Amino acid sequence: MENIFRSDLFAGKTVLVTGGGSGIGLAIARNFGTLGARVVIAARDQERLIEAGQSLREAGIDAIELAVNIRDNDSVADLIEQLELQGIGIDVLVNNAGGQFAAPALDLSANGFRSVVDLNLTGTFLMCQAFARHCMNRKLPGCIINIVLCQANGLPGMAHAGAAREGVVNLTRTLAWEWSNLGIRVNAVAPGTIKTEALDQYDPVALQEGIDKLLIKRMGLPEEVAQSVAYLASPAAGFITGTCLALDGGEHLTGASPQR
Ligand SMILES: CCCCCCCCC/C=C/C(=O)SCCNC(=O)CCNC(=O)[C@H](O)C(C)(C)COP(=O)(O)OP(=O)(O)OC[C@H]1O[C@@H](n2cnc3c(N)ncnc32)[C@H](O)[C@@H]1OP(=O)(O)O
Numbered sequence: 704m705e706n707i708f709r710s711d712l713f714a715g716k717t718v719l720v721t722g723g724g725s726g727i728g729l730a731i732a733r734n735f736g737t738l739g740a741r742v743v744i745a746a747r748d749q750e751r752l753i754e755a756g757q758s759l760r761e762a763g764i765d766a767i768e769l770a771v772n773i774r775d776n777d778s779v780a781d782l783i784e785q786l787e788l789q790g791i792g793i794d795v796l797v798n799n800a801g802g803q804f805a806a807p808a809l810d811l812s813a814n815g816f817r818s819v820v821d822l823n824l825t826g827t828f829l830m831c832q833a834f835a836r837h838c839m840n841r842k843l844p845g846c847i848i849n850i851v852l853c854q855a856n857g858l859p860g861m862a863h864a865g866a867a868r869e870g871v872v873n874l875t876r877t878l879a880w881e882w883s884n885l886g887i888r889v890n891a892v893a894p895g896t897i898k899t900e901a902l903d904q905y906d907p908v909a910l911q912e913g914i915d916k917l918l919i920k921r922m923g924l925p926e927e928v929a930q931s932v933a934y935l936a937s938p939a940a941g942f943i944t945g946t947c948l949a950l951d952g953g954e955h956l957t958g959a960s961p962q963r
């Protein structure tokens with residue numbers, strides 16, 4: 704996909720992408736790297752992360768891999784501490800790590816519900832808070848982009864994820880208020896169905912039914928998410944905060960993918 708941005712747009716900036724070792728997160732990291740940024744990718748699976756980092760370096764991108772479990776506050780604090788010890792300042796945080804499993808609400812165990820909220824909502828909050836403290840230490844502004852999930856019309860079959868992601872959208876608005884005086888802009892991007900390997904865990908028939916309902920009848924591409932994120936992090940979006948951009952082929956109008 705053609706990149707519409709200037710190749711030195713993020714020169715001198717460092718971008719941290721959680722879940723940057725795969726799928727959408729890796730596309731986001733690659734895009735920022737192509738636009739001149741140093742990128743830090745962080746996730747749990749170190750083997751996959753190192754492979755992703757190598758692929759970025761082979762493309763001439765300055766990339767660093769670090770371990771993090773965003774559900775664990777100590778692990779989040781360790782990540783930031785390691786960056787600060789290495790003298791690396793983060794300018795842009797992309798909270799992309801997340802996920803869920805499909806299950807009807809009646810079948811969800813309390814622990815299953817909790818684990819998805821813990822990952823997507825609490826984990827995102829912990830990363831945001833650690834980043835805001837990092838910005839305060841540096842006395843520099845920052846930018847947060849939270850990747851959520853198209854949930855505007857409810858999310859049948861994924862009640863835990865819908866609730867958690869709507870929570871992140873509201874968190875995005877609240878943090879935009881609270882941290883405006885720190886010069887931190889906070890926005891979200893809500894992708895619909897995006898073509899990544901992670902979709903293999905979903906029923907292909909349910910996925911196709913969802914796509915058939917869209918106004919733009921195809922899956923989105925990770926690179927399309929990456930370019931929207933780059934826009935929101937760029938000076939062109941300097942007057943935008945507290946918003947959530949739907950990137951979903953119209954799914955926020957037509958409704959979510961059908962329940963299984
Ligand atoms: C509708 C069509 C849409 C079709 C339309 C679909 C559009 C898709 C758009 C979105 C795409 C993506 O997000 S793609 C991203 C894909 N990647 C992922 O989703 C992976 C992320 N998943 C995870 O990280 C984890 O599995 C996560 C869900 C957080 C749970 O982590 P934990 O380590 O806590 O997991 P565990 O300890 O094993 O389990 C905790 C509890 O959750 C329950 N649990 C875990 N996996 C389960 C499963 N597959 N099915 C049932 N229950 C499960 C367990 O039984 C436990 O409950 P008890 O037994 O009661 O203890």
Ligand SMILES: NC(=O)C1=CN([C@@H]2O[C@H](COP(=O)(O)OP(=O)(O)OC[C@H]3O[C@@H](n4cnc5c(N)ncnc54)[C@H](OP(=O)(O)O)[C@@H]3O)[C@@H](O)[C@H]2O)C=CC1
Pocket residue numbers: 721722723724725726727728745746747748749751771772773774799800801802803822826850851852853893894895896897898899900901902
């Ligand atoms: N593909 C799609 O259609 C859509 C995806 N999304 C969202 O976009 C994001 C990326 O999805 P996609 O690339 O498709 O899927 P992936 O499964 O490839 O991405 C999820 C990433 O999150 C990381 N991750 C999961 N749990 C944790 C954790 N506890 N701590 C740190 N990192 C974690 C994973 O790495 P690791 O396992 O190594 O920790 C992985 O890199 C997710 O939040 C997803 O829900 C939203 C809408 C649609």
